Amino acid sequence: MSEHSEQPTREESIKTLGGIIKGVKFAMLTVTTDQGHLKAHPMTTQQTEFDGDVWFIGGKDTEQVQCMAARPQVNVSYSDPGKGNYVSIGGTAQLVEDRAKLEELWSDFYKAYFPQGIDDPNIQLIKISAHGAEYWESDGKIKTLFQMARGAVTGKPATDLGKNDTVNL
Template structure:
């Protein structure tokens, strides 16, 4: 872990580079009973700028939970590259036709039979407040480090970067 926290701009750039090719994220909400519940969400093909966008269903427990308790967590995992991101933020249920049109793809017709005009479509904006990331040094290097640690009995070194970012 570095001693100096990255600037907001550096953090956003790093997070954007890690999550840009991750197809799915896990969005965690708090239920009415106070339990944490995670759901897979499709990552939108937009550049991360501190906000994360999703499309969900107004009638889902997940969206209802966000409306009542907007503090959420979004996590990304790319085990092939040993990259992981956890983003804490505030969910907003947004009505913005232009943004919805920007993010919409025919993929969503599987969930919304009436297409983009389906009355159940809900645009979700997560305003990131902070994040932590683990950026691997590459799969082969990590495997080598773990194997060497197992043989020598000494802790693995240079397993990548870990840092927190305030957004």
């Protein structure tokens, strides 16, 4: 994969990341446990415009939320293998109480987790403030697979596997 030579602006990075993660239904949110182990949980991606923050809805009584309260440094990863796109976002978790934001993010899908609906006292808004990310974009499966196969057969490194960049937010 080729490296981006110039560091994009924060706005350009946010736009690029937002474009990649838009439409990805689930993310993996990784926390650090009390024992110091990394533990990832699938979370439903909120359909809001990415502006440097990522929002989730979780349960106050979950290990995941308790871990974020004690150790707020987290990672959120997105994967869209059909398009060959991947994003890893490092950030700081905040546990937020904001009824207006909850109403903005709420859907009846969450009733499966919160039987009392939007008024369930166990609901916890989670805001991840991104401080950096790395992403990978490929031009498509067939081209990428061909490049990888050619590299394996010839013993030469594969070239033009897409774009990889690390950005500071």
